[in-house]
Amino acid sequence: MKPPPFEYVAPSDLDEALEALADTSLETRPLAGGQSLVPMLNFRLAAPERLVDLNRIAELARVERTEDGGVRLGAMTRHSTLERDPLIAEGAALLAEAARFIAHPQIRSRGTVGGSVAHADPAAELPAVLLTLGARVHIARCAREGETGPRAERTLDLRELFLGPFFTALEPGEILTAVEVPAPGPGEGSAFDEVARRRGDYAIIGVAARVRLDDAGVCREAAISLVNGGATPCLMEEAAEALVGAGQMSGAIASAAAVGAETADPAADMHASEAYRRHLIRVLTRRVLTRAIARARTR
Ligand SMILES: Cc1cc2nc3c(=O)[nH]c(=O)nc-3n(C[C@H](O)[C@H](O)[C@H](O)COP(=O)(O)OP(=O)(O)OC[C@H]3O[C@@H](n4cnc5c(N)ncnc54)[C@H](O)[C@@H]3O)c2cc1C
Numbered sequence: 001m002k003p004p005p006f007e008y009v010a011p012s013d014l015d016e017a018l019e020a021l022a023d024t025s026l027e028t029r030p031l032a033g034g035q036s037l038v039p040m041l042n043f044r045l046a047a048p049e050r051l052v053d054l055n056r057i058a059e060l061a062r063v064e065r066t067e068d069g070g071v072r073l074g075a076m077t078r079h080s081t082l083e084r085d086p087l088i089a090e091g092a093a094l095l096a097e098a099a100r101f102i103a104h105p106q107i108r109s110r111g112t113v114g115g116s117v118a119h120a121d122p123a124a125e126l127p128a129v130l131l132t133l134g135a136r137v138h139i140a141r142c143a144r145e146g147e148t149g150p151r152a153e154r155t156l157d158l159r160e161l162f163l164g165p166f167f168t169a170l171e172p173g174e175i176l177t178a179v180e181v182p183a184p185g186p187g188e189g190s191a192f193d194e195v196a197r198r199r200g201d202y203a204i205i206g207v208a209a210r211v212r213l214d215d216a217g218v219c220r221e222a223a224i225s226l227v228n229g230g231a232t233p234c235l236m237e238e239a240a241e242a243l244v245g246a247g248q249m250s251g252a253i254a255s256a257a258a259v260g261a262e263t264a265d266p267a268a269d270m271h272a273s274e275a276y277r278r279h280l281i282r283v284l285t286r287r288v289l290t291r292a293i294a295r296a297r298t299r
Pocket of ligand 1: 029030032033035036038039054075101102103104107110111112113114115116118119123124125126170174175176177200202
């Protein structure tokens with residue numbers, strides 16, 4: 001299939017892109033890596049009248065350290081950059097670990113962090129992993145009459161972004177400009193794992209975990225999220241609660257895994273039954289928590 005006809009603009013700065021998106025005379029969408037949008041066009045699942053290509057906007061592709069030691073990923077950061085960038089390896093190692101599970105190298109060299117988050121596919125790795133890391137998203141749109149400056153910006157906790165499957169709090173005319181991940185603290189460890197039918201396929205289930213232990217080895221903070229385990233990328237809050245305050249970790253890991261498997265809301269599809277997905281949630285939660293806690297003990 002070929003895509004329906006559309007106008008194409010390729011601005012070289014963000015304000016120009018925001019201006020093009022603010023013009024509502026045509027239904028307009030940003031184009032990032034095109035790894036989800038182009039198939040959607042070809043299958044006629046989307047038919048925007050104009051595409052605003054973000055690929056020439058240098059400021060959207062920067063990876064930087066933030067003042068508090070975290071990492072700010074420009075929306076156009078490629079999945080392949082997550083695998084290789086030393087700043088990410090140091091400040092958000094979980095992203096590097098999970099990025100290797102996304103599709104194949106060709107797709108990772110084009111697909112972007114902003115595209116993956118804005119697409120809000122519950123089966124995608126990055127939205128879930130970024131939830132575990134407590135990420136915030138930066139969003140911009142063209143300023144309206146009466147507002148000062150060329151653009152208006154807002155920041156959201158990532159948890160507020162995902163409203164439904166493939167549905168976010170992004171409004172027409174808005175561009176997700178960056179994702180910011182807080183610095184890992186002392187005693188923090190994280191891990192990711194997933195099960196897919198073949199390497200590179202979307203996960204049947206994936207689990208990401210982050211824990212923080214105090215000097216006595218007691219868990220003070222935990223976050224666990226699910227890939228393809230619900231209608232949106234989601235945190236398993238009750239499972240994480242089973243860990244906080246625990247010092248005897250093997251029992252707490254087993255409880256968290258059991259609570260996660262019970263409280264999650266996975267669907268059945270042609271790849272797996274609901275019961276098999278619950279089984280995988282239990283097994284993978286146990287596995288990633290064990291690894292995350294071992295890593296936390298060495299930090
Ligand atoms: C064969 C194949 C296998 C894949 N397997 C996986 C997988 O295993 N795991 C996985 O996570 N993904 C997978 N993907 C999807 C891939 O990771 C995509 O790159 C990603 O979902 C979307 O990123 P993109 O940059 O390509 O966005 P695009 O396809 O360009 O855009 C996706 C959507 O987001 C919007 N958008 C893009 N950027 C912005 C922005 N900055 N602000 C606002 N809106 C924006 C677009 O308008 C569009 O609606 C696969 C893709 C293919 C083709």
